[in-house]
Amino acid sequence: MSLPAINPTTTQAWKKLQAHFKEVENLKMQNVFSEEPERANKFSIDWQDFYLDYSKNRITSETIKLLVELAKEAGLKEAIQQQFSGARINETEDRAVLHTALRDFNDMKPEVKETLQKMKAFSEEIISGNWKGYTGKPIKTIVNIGIGGSDLGPDMVTESLKFYKNHLDVKYISNVDGDHVMEVLMTLDRETTLFIIVSKTFTTQETLTNANTTRSWFLEKAEEKAIGSHFVAVSTNIEAVKNFGIASENIFPMWDWVGGRFSLWSAVGLSSCCAVGYSNYEAMLKGAHEMDQHFEKTEFSENIPVVLALVSIWYSNFFASETEAVIPYSQYLTKLVSYLQQAFMESNGKSTDRNGEKVSYNTGSIVWGSTGTNSQHAFFQLLHQGTRLVPIDFILFSESCYGQKEHQEKLAANCLAQSEALMEGNTATSEENNYKKFEGNKPSNTLLIKKLTPRNLGSLLAMYEHKLFVKGIIFNIYSFDQWGVELGKNIAKNTLHAIQSDGSTKNPSTNNLLKRLK
Ligand SMILES: O=P(O)(O)OC[C@H]1O[C@H](O)[C@H](O)[C@@H](O)[C@@H]1O
Numbered sequence: 102m103s104l105p106a107i108n109p110t111t112t113q114a115w116k117k118l119q120a121h122f123k124e125v126e127n128l129k130m131q132n133v134f135s136e137e138p139e140r141a142n143k144f145s146i147d148w149q150d151f152y153l154d155y156s157k158n159r160i161t162s163e164t165i166k167l168l169v170e171l172a173k174e175a176g177l178k179e180a181i182q183q184q185f186s187g188a189r190i191n192e193t194e195d196r197a198v199l200h201t202a203l204r205d206f207n208d209m210k211p212e213v214k215e216t217l218q219k220m221k222a223f224s225e226e227i228i229s230g231n232w233k234g235y236t237g238k239p240i241k242t243i244v245n246i247g248i249g250g251s252d253l254g255p256d257m258v259t260e261s262l263k264f265y266k267n268h269l270d271v272k273y274i275s276n277v278d279g280d281h282v283m284e285v286l287m288t289l290d291r292e293t294t295l296f297i298i299v300s301k302t303f304t305t306q307e308t309l310t311n312a313n314t315t316r317s318w319f320l321e322k323a324e325e326k327a328i329g330s331h332f333v334a335v336s337t338n339i340e341a342v343k344n345f346g347i348a349s350e351n352i353f354p355m356w357d358w359v360g361g362r363f364s365l366w367s368a369v370g371l372s373s374c375c376a377v378g379y380s381n382y383e384a385m386l387k388g389a390h391e392m393d394q395h396f397e398k399t400e401f402s403e404n405i406p407v408v409l410a411l412v413s414i415w416y417s418n419f420f421a422s423e424t425e426a427v428i429p430y431s432q433y434l435t436k437l438v439s440y441l442q443q444a445f446m447e448s449n450g451k452s453t454d455r456n457g458e459k460v461s462y463n464t465g466s467i468v469w470g471s472t473g474t475n476s477q478h479a480f481f482q483l484l485h486q487g488t489r490l491v492p493i494d495f496i497l498f499s500e501s502c503y504g505q506k507e508h509q510e511k512l513a514a515n516c517l518a519q520s521e522a523l524m525e526g527n528t529a530t531s532e533e534n535n536y537k538k539f540e541g542n543k544p545s546n547t548l549l550i551k552k553l554t555p556r557n558l559g560s561l562l563a564m565y566e567h568k569l570f571v572k573g574i575i576f577n578i579y580s581f582d583q584w585g586v587e588l589g590k591n592i593a594k595n596t597l598h599a600i601q602s603d604g605s606t607k608n609p610s611t612n613n614l615l616k617r618l619k
Contacts, residue, residue: 102188105176106455114171122419150551157524158544168411169401180574191581200363201393204386221379235327236292245372247299248275248307250361257436258373264502271376277307303338335368381555388559396567406567422490427470429496430516438470448580464576474515493545500552520545
């Protein structure tokens with residue numbers, strides 16, 4: 102069973118959208134709200150603790166109708182069914198795409214259940230202090246060594262759920278930068294530190310280098326047999342982990358049907374599970390599953406991830422906007438954007454379609470952003486008065502975790518004011534001074550969520566996973582491979598050889614730089 106492979110620009114809906122675009126290109130949001138009193142309600146979706154307001158977009162009911170037609174013509178319904186049923190929709194790697202199966206407690210694969218039980222038991226041992234280091238002391242610090250999906254997801258979850266965190270100090274080493282590795286190692290007490298080596302393939306240069314350096318550092322004071330109580334691993338490559346010296350009972354499996362950037366729901370999330378405890382971790386998985394069901398079962402026009410994806414395509418492919426920003430009004434979500442960058446840009450940064458042809462339209466957008474209010478004082482100038490159209494997702498929580506009312510009111514006021522200012526501009530006041538003019542008409546979505554809980558975080562992350570899926574299906578690309586990262590990795594092997602052997606490469610600029618390196 103293959104995914105449908107339809108060039109979106111050849112669909113009836115796309116042609117209609119092109120004609121429709123000409124009609125609404127200059128639509129002013131400042132006017133449409135008065136023409137359509139129900140607009141704010143009409144372009145909103147209320148789902149559990151989520152409320153999505155997408156009324157501040159350059160759309161009409163006709164736009165949404167045509168975009169939904171586009172999704173239907175592109176075979177989205179069929180594609181969703183294929184994904185959830187475990188079809189091998191990652192065709193270029195001949196794999197299923199089943200991160201959703203990691204959080205489906207109603208119908209859980211035995212190996213997933215077993216691994217979750219192992220994570221539960223392990224995290225409880227660590228948190229309770231029953232798990233002892235080589236000198237008999239309980240573990241106080243956990244260091245996750247991994248990169249890409251084996252780092253960004255768990256690191257972001259640990260940071261996002263800091264409010265729910267226990268006493269454990271959880272750190273992340275990802276970059277092969279030895280200075281950073283040393284900075285972390287210097288803070289550690291060998292006797293009370295546990296290292297989790299996370300690599301789906303267990304062949305990643307950065308992770309293996311960092312793991313080897315860490316092991317050597319550990320063995321400067323401890324004996325080889327102490328490795329058993331201080332190193333565990335998460336991988337699909339069990340043999341390579343054993344060769345590294347980690348015993349089978351300390352290996353947490355994962356599977357080739359879980360992509361690296363979708364793996365925080367698997368044992369890759371072990372560090373975050375230890376940080377917040379299994380019950381919070383499980384609540385996050387359940388929240389993600391609820392969003393999975395919403396995505397799978399809700400009609401497109403009421404489906405949060407589908408609507409977000411369609412509106413995003415409207416801007417990137419009709420208004421030619423190159424980027425989109427995500428601005429969460431919560432400092433806990435400070436690592437969300439880096440995580441989303443891998444999710445979106447590694448998935449949809451492709452230019453060969455599912456027929457093997459080069460695409461003739463824009464695919465994945467550049468995703469960027471930072472937390473509000475900090476970003477207001479950094480790059481919002483460009484959003485308000487620059488020349489580029491940047492659609493924005495504002496994410497706001499109704500309640501703060503600590504119940505700090507005054508701060509939360511100010512956060513909320515800023516978030517709502519920014520989306521309003523971007524949309525309204527100040528043309529109505531006919532500002533004479535051009536430097537002080539705000540054109541307005543800048544689009545945004547506002548996602549209002551009751552509170553940052555593990556469950557709602559799970560739903561939020563799953564929402565973005567499905568958004569990128571929908572975009573990839575309509576773009577007619579394969580979202581679940583990442584061949585684009587291979588060339589640089591391969592060249593780096595030759596370059597490293599050239600550096601270590603005083604050799605050269607075939608590129609004159611590189612050679613010049615190699616000489617300078619010496
Ligand atoms: O988990 P690993 O096999 O070490 O892979 C870590 C990362 O490596 C690559 O660069 C891939 O592009 C990422 O998708 C992956 O998450």
